[in-house]
Structure formats: structure tokens, C-alpha cells
Amino acid sequence: MRKEVPMIITALSALAAVFGNFFWLGHHWGVMDLLDNWFNRSFAFAALIGVINLSIIHINAIRRRKENWVYSLILLIAMYGYAILGLIQTTDGPQASWIYNNVLTPLDSTVFALLAFYITSASYRAFRARTVEATVLLVTAIVVMLGVAPIGAVLFTDKISSLAQWLLNYANAGTYRAFSIAGSLGAMATALRITLGLERAHLGGAQ
Amino acid sequence: MQGFDWGTFVGVLFTIAVWTYLYKENPIWRVAEHIYIGLATAWSIGYYFYSYVKPTIMDDILTKHNWLYIVPVILGLMMYLRYFPSVAWLARYPMSFWVGYGAGYGLAFSFAPMLTWIAQTFVKLNSFNNIVLWLAVVTGLMYFFFTVNRENAVVKYGALVGRYFIMVGLGAAFGNTVLYRYNLFIDRARYVLGFLHLIK
Amino acid sequence: MEALMNIDRRWLFLVVFVIVFGILIHPIGLPIVIGPDAQKAYDYVQGLPAGSVVWLGIEFNQSSKGELLPMVLAVANQLFKNNDKIVVSGMWQYGTELVQPYIENIAQKYGKQYGVDWINLGWRPGNATFLHQATQDLNAACAGVDHTGQPLSSFPIMQSVKALTPDYFKLAIVFDAGTPGLPDAYIPIVYEPLHLPLLDGTIQMSVQENKNYLQAGQIVAMIPGSAGAAQYEKLVGVPGQALASQDPLSLGALFVTLLVILGNIGYFATRGKKA
Numbered sequence: 001m002r003k004e005v006p007m008i009i010t011a012l013s014a015l016a017a018v019f020g021n022f023f024w025l026g027h028h029w030g031v032m033d034l035l036d037n038w039f040n041r042s043f044a045f046a047a048l049i050g051v052i053n054l055s056i057i058h059i060n061a062i063r064r065r066k067e068n069w070v071y072s073l074i075l076l077i078a079m080y081g082y083a084i085l086g087l088i089q090t091t092d093g094p095q096a097s098w099i100y101n102n103v104l105t106p107l108d109s110t111v112f113a114l115l116a117f118y119i120t121s122a123s124y125r126a127f128r129a130r131t132v133e134a135t136v137l138l139v140t141a142i143v144v145m146l147g148v149a150p151i152g153a154v155l156f157t158d159k160i161s162s163l164a165q166w167l168l169n170y171a172n173a174g175t176y177r178a179f180s181i182a183g184s185l186g187a188m189a190t191a192l193r194i195t196l197g198l199e200r201a202h203l204g205g206a207q
Numbered sequence: 208m209q210g211f212d213w214g215t216f217v218g219v220l221f222t223i224a225v226w227t228y229l230y231k232e233n234p235i236w237r238v239a240e241h242i243y244i245g246l247a248t249a250w251s252i253g254y255y256f257y258s259y260v261k262p263t264i265m266d267d268i269l270t271k272h273n274w275l276y277i278v279p280v281i282l283g284l285m286m287y288l289r290y291f292p293s294v295a296w297l298a299r300y301p302m303s304f305w306v307g308y309g310a311g312y313g314l315a316f317s318f319a320p321m322l323t324w325i326a327q328t329f330v331k332l333n334s335f336n337n338i339v340l341w342l343a344v345v346t347g348l349m350y351f352f353f354t355v356n357r358e359n360a361v362v363k364y365g366a367l368v369g370r371y372f373i374m375v376g377l378g379a380a381f382g383n384t385v386l387y388r389y390n391l392f393i394d395r396a397r398y399v400l401g402f403l404h405l406i407k
Numbered sequence: 408m409e410a411l412m413n414i415d416r417r418w419l420f421l422v423v424f425v426i427v428f429g430i431l432i433h434p435i436g437l438p439i440v441i442g443p444d445a446q447k448a449y450d451y452v453q454g455l456p457a458g459s460v461v462w463l464g465i466e467f468n469q470s471s472k473g474e475l476l477p478m479v480l481a482v483a484n485q486l487f488k489n490n491d492k493i494v495v496s497g498m499w500q501y502g503t504e505l506v507q508p509y510i511e512n513i514a515q516k517y518g519k520q521y522g523v524d525w526i527n528l529g530w531r532p533g534n535a536t537f538l539h540q541a542t543q544d545l546n547a548a549c550a551g552v553d554h555t556g557q558p559l560s561s562f563p564i565m566q567s568v569k570a571l572t573p574d575y576f577k578l579a580i581v582f583d584a585g586t587p588g589l590p591d592a593y594i595p596i597v598y599e600p601l602h603l604p605l606l607d608g609t610i611q612m613s614v615q616e617n618k619n620y621l622q623a624g625q626i627v628a629m630i631p632g633s634a635g636a637a638q639y640e641k642l643v644g645v646p647g648q649a650l651a652s653q654d655p656l657s658l659g660a661l662f663v664t665l666l667v668i669l670g671n672i673g674y675f676a677t678r679g680k681k682a
Contacts, residue, residue, distance in 0.1 A: 001296075002296045002299070005300065006299040006300060006302070006303035007303070009300060009303040009304055009307060010303040010304075010306055010307035010310070011307065012307065013303070013304050013306075013307030013308040013310075013311060014307045014308065014310045014311035014314065015311065016308070016311060017308055017310075017311025017312050017314065017315045018311055018314050018315050020315075021315035021316070022315065030543075032539060032540075032543070033540065033543050033544065033547070034275065035308060035536075036533070036536045036537070036539055036540035036543070036548070037276075037279065037540065037547060038278050038279040038282065038304075039279075039304070039305065039308050039533055039536045040259075040279075040531065040532060040533035040536055040537050040540065040548070041259050041263055041276070041279035041280075041283070041550065042278075042279035042280075042282040042283040042301060042304075042305075043255075043259075043283065043532045043533065044255040044256075044258075044259030044260050044263070044279075044283060044532070045259075045260065045279065045280050045282070045283020045284050045286075046282075046283040046284070046286035046287070046301070047251055047252060047255040047283075048252070048287070049286055049287070050248045050251075051248055051249065051252065052287075052290065054244070054245075054248055068237070071237050071238065071240075071241045072241070074238055074241045074242060074245070075241040075242070075244055075245040076245065077245070078241070078242045078245030078246050078249070079244075079245035079246070079248050079249045080249070081249075082245065082246050082249035082250065083249035083252040083253065085253070086249065086250065086252055086253020086254065086256075087252060087253050087256055090253060090257050090555060090556060091250060091253045091254045091257075091504065092504070092507075092554070092555050096253065097504075098214060099246065100250070100504065101214060101218070101508075102214040102215065102217045102218040102221075103217060103218070103221055103242065103246060104243070104246045104247065104250065104469070104501075105218070105469045105472070105505065106218035106219070106221045106222045106395075106398065107221050107222075107225060107239060107242070107243040107246070108243065108247070108468065108469035108470055108501075109391065109394060109395060109469040109470060109472050109473065110221070110222045110225040110226065110395050111225055111243065111470075112391055112469075112470035112471075113388070113391035113392040113394065113395045113473070114225065114226075114228065114229065115388045115391075116388035116389045116391060116392040116423065116659070117229055117392075117416075117419075117420045117423055119384065119385055119388050119663075120385075120419055120420075120423055120662070120663055120666065121416040121419050121420070123385070123663045123666050123667050123670065124416075124419060124666040124667070124669065124670040125412075125416075125670060127381075127667050127670060127671075128670070128671060128674050129671050133370060133371065133374045134374075136371055136374040136375060136378065137374040137375075137377050137378040137381065138378065138667065138671075139378065140374070140375045140377075140378025140379055140382065141378040141379070141381040141382035141385070141667075142382065142664050142667065143382070144378065144379045144382030144383060144615075145382040145385055145386060145660040145663065145664060146660055146661070146664060148382070148383070148386055148611070148631075148632070148634050148660075149386060149634065149653070149656050149657040149659075149660040149661075150437040150438065150439055150440070150634070150653050150654075150656075150657050151437055151657030151658070151660065151661055152657075152660075153438070153440060154437060154438070155661075158440065161440070161442070165442070165443070166336075167375060167379060168379055168614065168615060168618050169336075169618055169622065170336050170339045170340045170343070171339055171340075171343050171372055171375045171376075172343075172375055172376050172379045172615050172618060173340060173343070173615075173618040173619045173621070173622045174328075174339065174340040174341065174342065174343025174344045174347065174372065174619075175343045175344075175347045175372045175373055175375060175376035176376055176615060176616045176618065176619040177324050177327075177328065177343070177344045177347070177619045177622075177623070178343065178344050178345075178346075178347025178348045178350070178351070178369070178372075178373075179347070179376070179616075180320075180321070180324055180590065180616075180619055181321055181324055181325065181344075181348060182348065182351045184317045184318075184320065184321040185321070187313050187317055188313060188314060188317050188318075190310075190313070191310040191311070191312075191313030191314045191317075192310075192314065194306060194307065194310035195307070195310050195311070195314065202299075202302050202303065202306040203299050203302075203303065229417065229420050230417060250500070250501070251500060254500075254504075254529075254530070255532075257552075257555070257556035258529055258530075258531075258549075258550060258552060258554070258556060259550050261556065262550040262551055262552050262556070263550060266550075266551060267550070267551075308536070312535050312536065312539075316535070316595035316596060316599075317595065319595060319599035319600070320590070320594045320595050320598075320599055320625065323599065323623050323624075323625060324619065324623055327622065327623040327624065340622065376615060379614075379615040380612070380615050380616075383611045383612050383613075383614050383615055383632070384611075384612045385659070385660065385663050386611045386632060386633065386634070386656060386659075386660060387474060387610050387611040387612040387632065387633075388612075389427075389655070389656055389659035389660070389663075390473050390474050390611065390632070390633040390652055390656055391470070391471070391472075391473040391474070392423070392427060392473075392659075393427055393431070393473060393652045393655045393656060393659075394472060394473025394474075394648070394652070395473070396427045396428055396431055396655070397431060397648060397651065397652070400428065400431055400432065405431075405432050406431055406432065406651070
């Protein structure tokens with residue numbers, strides 16, 4: 001019941017998708033319509049998992065007065081306050097959308113934008129023409145950067161833009177096709193291993 | 208202070224709070240970080256409630272008596288059993304469905320795009336560009352041939368050429384990533400300058 | 408030279424701040440040349456018969472807003488100007504809510520009415536499974552409601568749009584920042600079985616990967632990154648954030664190039680000394 005049934009569910013669910021997509025009868029019976037529906041809606045009913053997990057961690061930190069417990073308190077207030085607000089007035093409500101637009105959006109976009117600084121620092125410290133291969137990589141990166149940004153055409157005529165386009169359209173596109181083919185084969189092999197019960201990481205955790 | 212844009216003011220404060228991290232880790236950044244995690248986790252609760260939970264229960268089950276919709280409700284709720292040690296193993300059931308169905312999607316839908324890529328590689332080798340594209344795909348794949356003996360001259364030299372093509376691909380990725388990251392920062396800089404009325 | 412190599416990275420951060428803020432306040436107005444990709448994308452959308460229904464897949468969130476939001480706005484302007492209808496949806500949490508107020512403004516500018524000329528079906532979880540369900544039955548995929556929980560049956564546009572298929576849509580424009588997005592969902596589920604034309608508005612970071620799909624014909628055209636968005640704004644005639652970003656973007660690229668060159672000069676100089 002504990003290991004076998006989940007393995008059977010895994011295999012049957014995977015086979016149902018294959019049956020639903022590749023077989024006429026699967027289409028006719030609307031196998032995937034039904035399972036898509038179950039799949040998409042079931043997430044909504046498990047949505048509190050994230051809130052509960054964070055609550056357990058941070059309530060513990062507050063109760064034990066761990067170092068920096070005040071931040072845990074701030075997190076919990078923000079989380080519960082915003083969740084309750086969203087439930088009362090929908091996420092589109094006046095206060096909920098105010099928080100979304102003026103707190104969540106600036107925070108999210110600024111955190112991700114921090115990487116501009118680290119990539120600048122990495123370019124200076126780690127990007128070295130140590131070998132011929134590394135030199136090819138480095139030169140391509142510079143041609144693409146200056147070929148895509150308008151300044152390249154101003155400094156080096158539009159030849160650099162054409163070169164960047166050519167690299168992207170042919171040498172690079174072909175390389176990424178090789179990556180994609182290799183990636184697809186890998187993904188299918190992993191999917192097959194999951195279906196056959198050889199890959200069982202998702203059954204780990206609680207015993 | 209009528210007409211003062213309090214919303215953007217708050218947004219600018221949070222933007223600067225995140226930037227302080229660039230100097231060093233500090234309490235302002237940590238407050239911003241924890242508010243961010245709290246809000247990001249909470250947002251989906253209200254959204255899920257109105258876009259799935261309520262219509263599924265109120266409309267589909269209670270009004271239209273579409274009883275099959277009880278299955279996703281039970282599947283979702285079973286996830287909470289992981290907090291009760293004696294029955295925690297039952298939470299594997301919905302997880303198995305999600306992982307299994309996801310794997311099934313991989314099996315069902317990965318073939319067709321891959322076949323298109325392979326088919327589109329059979330180009331006429333009548334131009335320099337086509338030859339480059341073809342070479343990039345074939346030698347790039349040779350680089351990933353780990354099951355073939357590398358002593359074979361075709362595979363050996365093919366993989367060597369493939370390595371240079373891969374460097375071109377990775378170089379393009381690096382150049383593009385720099386531009387992408389800068390653009391995200393420019394977006395934030397424009398936000399702050401716009402609030403200060405320093406740009407239009 | 409050693410000291411230069413070991414410079415505190417915060418000085419570099421400061422230079423980035425000065426460059427970007429400085430050039431935004433005092434732009435130099437570098438010329439924007441329309442590239443072949445943006446032109447092709449623009450021409451494709453222009454070529455749609457008036458009144459076409461177009462799917463806007465908002466497959467990004469705040470993290471890629473700087474690149475993709477200006478693109479969405481330029482495209483929405485073009486579609487409404489051409490009297491096309493828009494269905495917004497997406498698999499990325501936050502995405503559809505992020506674009507909602509902006510599209511609402513553009514719709515007002517062209518006198519377009521929500522529920523009649525456009526609709527926002529909201530963010531839907533499930534990734535590829537949502538998209539697959541959308542190709543079968545949009546109403547079921549969205550649990551019968553739009554992004555605010557209003558019943559879809561109350562919106563006239565939904566009477567003529569039943570599924571994400573070529574029967575109802577002329578084009579799907581995917582604004583794509585990664586996974587879920589083009590290669591894992593739209594190409595295998597929408598393009599391959601149904602041959603609904605896909606147009607890709609992509610972040611610069613995915614351009615190199617998505618060129619493969621363009622070359623293979625799985626997407627009809629591509630708007631590549633911020634530079635592509637700037638060209639698109641110019642083509643549509645709605646100058647916005649992407650055009651304004653090209654000067655600082657250029658100087659940023661130049662600065663990183665100089666750093667790479669300086670870093671290598673330093674590396675070879677100090678390596679020689681160490682040897």
C-alpha cells in the first residue's frame with residue numbers, strides 16, 4: 001500500500017497520457033480532458049502547503065527566540081495579512097492589488113535584476129581566454145553583445161550586427177538543435193524510468 | 208501632499224532596500240527579503256480560491272453535480288496528510304499522480320518536436336549557411352555520443368569540431384544573458400528615476 | 408596590476424549604477440535599426456485579417472518584466488489598432504495580473520471593451536496540462552471563470568472562442584521567459600499537433616535557444632529581447648520603455664566588453680610575472 005500503490009498510480013497515470021494522446025480510443029474517451037482537469041485543479045486544493053511549511057519553520061524560530069526571529073515575525077505578518085486580504089477581496093481588490101503593484105512587483109523585479117551586477121563582476125574576474133575554446137566563447141559573446149545592442153553598429157558599422165545575426169541564425173541555431181535533440185532524448189528516458197518505477201525520488205520523504 | 212504617488216514611493220523604497228544588498232548584507236535587505244517571501248507565498252491563496260476552489264465546489268460539484276470533480280479535491284487535500292505521521296504515506300498518492308502524469312506528458316509530447324528538428328536538419332547542402340547549420344547539429348550531437356567508441360576517427364574529430372560549435376552557442380548565451388540582466392536593471396532604474404521626475 | 412585585478416567588486420557595481428542612471432537622465436539617442444526578426448514579426452501580425460482572434464500567452468512574471476512587458480504593450484497596440492481581438496492567459500504565476508492594467512489602458516485608448524474585444528483568462532497552473540486542456544476546451548481549462556472569477560458565459564467574446572485551435576485563433580503570440588513556455592508546452596502541444604502559428608516574443612537570454620525553433624519553422628517569427636522590442640515599438644509607432652532602454656543597454660554592453668578585455672590583459676600580464 002505504501003510503495004506499491006504509488007508506483008502503480010505513477011505508471012498508470014503516465015500510460016494514460018500516452019494512451020490519451022496516441023490512441024484513437026483515448027481521444028474518443030477524452031482520457032486527457034478528464035485527467036488534465038484533475039491535474040490542474042488538484043494543485044489549488046494543495047495550495048496551503050507552502051504557507052504551512054513556512055509557518056512551521058518561522059513559528060518555531062519565533063518560539064525558540066532564534067537569532068533574527070524578528071524577520072520570521074515580519075514574514076508571517078506579511079504572508080497571513082496578504083493571504084487573508086486576497087481571500088476577502090480577491091487578488092484584484094483595491095488594497096490587494098496595491099500591495100501587488102507597489103511591493104511584490106518591485107521586490108521581485110529588483111531581486112532578479114541584481115544579477116546584472118554579479119555578471120559584470122564575473123566578466124572581469126573569471127572570463128579568461130585560457131584556451132582556444134574559451135577564446136571562441138569569449139569572442140562570440142562580445143560579438144553578440146555589441147551586435148545586438150545599437151552601439152555596435154555605431155562603433156563598428158552594421159557589419160557586427162550582421163555577424164551576430166549570422167552566428168545566432170546558423171552556427172548557434174544548429175548547436176542548440178543538437179542540445180534540444182539530446183535534451184529530448186534525456187527527458188524521454190527519464191520519463192520512461194519514472195513510468196517503469198526505476199526512478200522513485202517522488203516516493204521518498206515521509207515513511 | 209495631494210497627488211503624491213504613495214504607491215510608487217513605497218515601491219521605490221523597496222527597490223532601494225534590495226539594492227543595499229549590493230553593498231553588504233544588512234537588516235534593511237533582510238526585512239525586504241522576508242516580506243518578499245511572505246507575499247510571494249501568500250498571493251496564490253486568494254488567487255487559487257477564486258479561480259479554482261470556489262468554482263469547482265460551488266459550480267461544478269454543488270450546482271452542476273459533476274461528481275467527478277471530487278477527485279481533484281480529494282487528491283489536493285490528501286497532500287495535507289503529510290503532516291500526520293501515521294498516515295503521511297498517503298500523501299504519496301497525489302504526488303504519484305502528478306509525477307506520473309507529468310512523465311506521461313514527456314513521453315506523449317517530446318517526440319514530435321524532436322522529429323521536426325531532425326527532419327529540418329536534412330537541408331540541401333548547397334550553401335555555406337546550410338553547411339554550417341548541418342555541421343553544427345551533427346558534430347554537436349557527436350560531442351554527446353558517450354556510448355560510441357571515441358577511437359573512431361569520424362566521431363573523434365566530429366566531436367572536436369562539435370566542441371567549437373558548442374563554444375559558439377555558449378558564447379552567444381553569455382552575451383545574451385549580459386544584455387538580459389542589464390535590461391532588468393535598467394527597468395528598475397527607470398522606475399526610480401520616473402518617480403523622481405528625472406525622466407519622462 | 409595585481410591591485411587592479413583584486414579591486415573590490417563594489418567599485419564595479421558603482422560604475423554600473425553611474426553609467427545606467429547617467430545615460431537614462433542624459434540619453435544620447437543611438438540610432439535604432441530595424442532588424443530582420445522584428446520586421447518579420449511585425450509583418451506577420453500586420454498580415455492577419457482584421458478581427459482575427461489572437462492568443463497572448465503571458466509566460467513570464469515580474470522578473471522578466473523589463474524585457475517582455477514593453478513587447479506586450481507594443482503588440483497589444485498593434486492588435487487593437489488593427490481591430491483584432493485578444494485573449495490573454497498564461498502558465499506563469501503573476502504574469503497575467505502584471506499585464507492586466509497596462510492592456511486595460513491600451514484597450515481604452517482604442518475604445519475596446521473588456522469581454523467583447525479582449526479578455527484575460529488569468530494565470531492557470533498545471534503548465535503543459537493547462538495548455539493541452541485549453542486546446543480541447545477553454546471553458547473547462549479555466550474552470551468557467553476569467554481572472555477575477557467572473558463566469559466566462561457572461562462575456563460575448565467567449566461565445567466565439569471555444570478552444571486554443573486554428574478554428575478559433577489565427578495566431579498565438581507567446582511572451583516567453585523560460586519554462587513553462589515555448590519548447591515544453593506551446594511547440595509540442597499547440598504547434599506540432601494543431602499547426603496553430605506561433606510567434607515568439609522572447610527574453611534576450613533565450614534568443615540563442617529559440618533560433619532553433621525559428622529555423623525549424625516551429626515559430627513563424629521572433630521578437631528578440633529588448634532590442635527587438637525597441638524595434639517593434641518603432642515599427643508600431645508607440646515609443647516606450649524598450650526604445651528608452653537601448654542607450655543604457657549599449658553602454659552596459661560596452662562596459663562589460665571593456666571589463667572582459669581589461670581582465671584578460673591583467674590575467675596575461677600577471678600570469679607572465681608569476682611564471
